[in-house]
Amino acid sequence: MMRLVELTDVGLTLGGNVILERVSLTLERGEILTIVGPNGAGKSSLIKLVLGLLTGHTGTLWQKPRLRVGYVPQKLHLDSVLPLTVARFMSLSHGRKLTVTQALAKVGAERLAERSMQALSGGEMQRILLARALMMQPELLILDEPAQGVDVHGQTELYALIKLLADELQCGVLMVSHDLHLVMASTHSVICLNQHICCHGEPEDVARHPEFARLFGRPELAQLAVYTHHHDCDDEHHGDVRHVG
Numbered sequence: 001m002m003r004l005v006e007l008t009d010v011g012l013t014l015g016g017n018v019i020l021e022r023v024s025l026t027l028e029r030g031e032i033l034t035i036v037g038p039n040g041a042g043k044s045s046l047i048k049l050v051l052g053l054l055t056g057h058t059g060t061l062w063q064k065p066r067l068r069v070g071y072v073p074q075k076l077h078l079d080s081v082l083p084l085t086v087a088r089f090m091s092l093s094h095g096r097k098l099t100v101t102q103a104l105a106k107v108g109a110e111r112l113a114e115r116s117m118q119a120l121s122g123g124e125m126q127r128i129l130l131a132r133a134l135m136m137q138p139e140l141l142i143l144d145e146p147a148q149g150v151d152v153h154g155q156t157e158l159y160a161l162i163k164l165l166a167d168e169l170q171c172g173v174l175m176v177s178h179d180l181h182l183v184m185a186s187t188h189s190v191i192c193l194n195q196h197i198c199c200h201g202e203p204e205d206v207a208r209h210p211e212f213a214r215l216f217g218r219p220e221l222a223q224l225a226v227y228t229h230h231h232d233c234d235d236e237h238h239g240d241v242r243h244v245g
C-alpha cells in the first residue's frame with residue numbers, strides 16, 4: 001500500500017475559534033475515507049488543509065511528493081449569462097492526461113458534451129465536476145459533499161460510481177458526506193468529526209457508535225450500541241471502532 005496523506009495531531013484555529021483539534025489520519029492508495037460530522041464540525045476546513053487552500057495549522061500534514069490531486073467542490077458558481085458548453089468547461093482544466101471524451105465516458109456523460117453548463121441538472125453537474133477531476137488522472141480524489149443537490153436515487157448512483165472509479169484508477173478518495181447511510185456501501189472507512197475525531201472505523205461500526213448516535217440525534221442507537229458493546233466485551237470480540245479523544 002502506498003501512503004498518500006498523513007495528518008498527525010493537526011490543529012487549526014481561525015479568527016480565535018478552534019476549528020480542528022488533534023486530528024490524525026492516514027490515507028492510502030486505493031482507500032476510500034469518508035468524513036461525516038454535524039454542521040460546523042470542520043469537515044470542509046480539513047479538506048481545504050489537505051488541498052493547501054488553508055494554512056496555519058499546528059501538527060504535521062504530510063503528502064506524498066508531487067501528489068496529483070483531483071478536487072470536486074461542493075458547488076460550482078457559474079455566471080448565468082456566460083455561454084459555456086460542458087466540453088469547453090472541461091477543456092479549461094490544467095494538467096490534463098485524458099481527453100474530454102475519455103473523461104466524460106468514465107462518468108457515463110458523453111451525451112452531455114455539447115450541453116450548456118447552466119442547463120445541467122444537479123446530478124449531471126456533479127458528474128461533470130467528477131469527470132473534470134479525473135482528467136489529470138489523480139492519485140488522490142477529494143470530494144466535498146459530491147452528492148449535494150442530487151436526489152436520493154442519484155446520490156446512491158453517484159457514490160457507487162465514485163467507488164467504481166476509485167477501484168479502476170486505484171486512487172485514494174477523501175470525501176465529505178452528510179449522510180453516512182447513503183455512502184456506507186461505497187466507503188472503506190469513516191471518520192466522525194466534531195472538531196476532533198469522535199470515532200473512526202468501518203462504516204457499520206461508526207454507525208453503531210454511541211458518539212455518532214449522540215451527534216446525529218439518534219439516542220436509541222446509542223443505547224443499542226452500548227448494549228452491543230457490553231455483549232462484545234464479554235466475548236472479547238471488540239468492534240473495529242477506535243474511540244479517540
Ligand SMILES: Nc1ncnc2c1ncn2[C@@H]1O[C@H](COP(=O)(O)OP(=O)(O)OP(=O)(O)O)[C@@H](O)[C@H]1O
Nearest residue numbers: 014015017019037038039040041042043044045046
Ligand atoms: N476563515 C474563517 N474564520 C473564522 N472561522 C471560520 C473560517 N472558516 C470557517 N470558519 C468556521 O469554522 C467552523 C468549521 O467550518 P467548516 O466549513 O469547516 O465546517 P463543516 O463541517 O464543513 O460545516 P458544514 O457541514 O456546515 O459545511 C465553522 O464554525 C465556521 O464558521
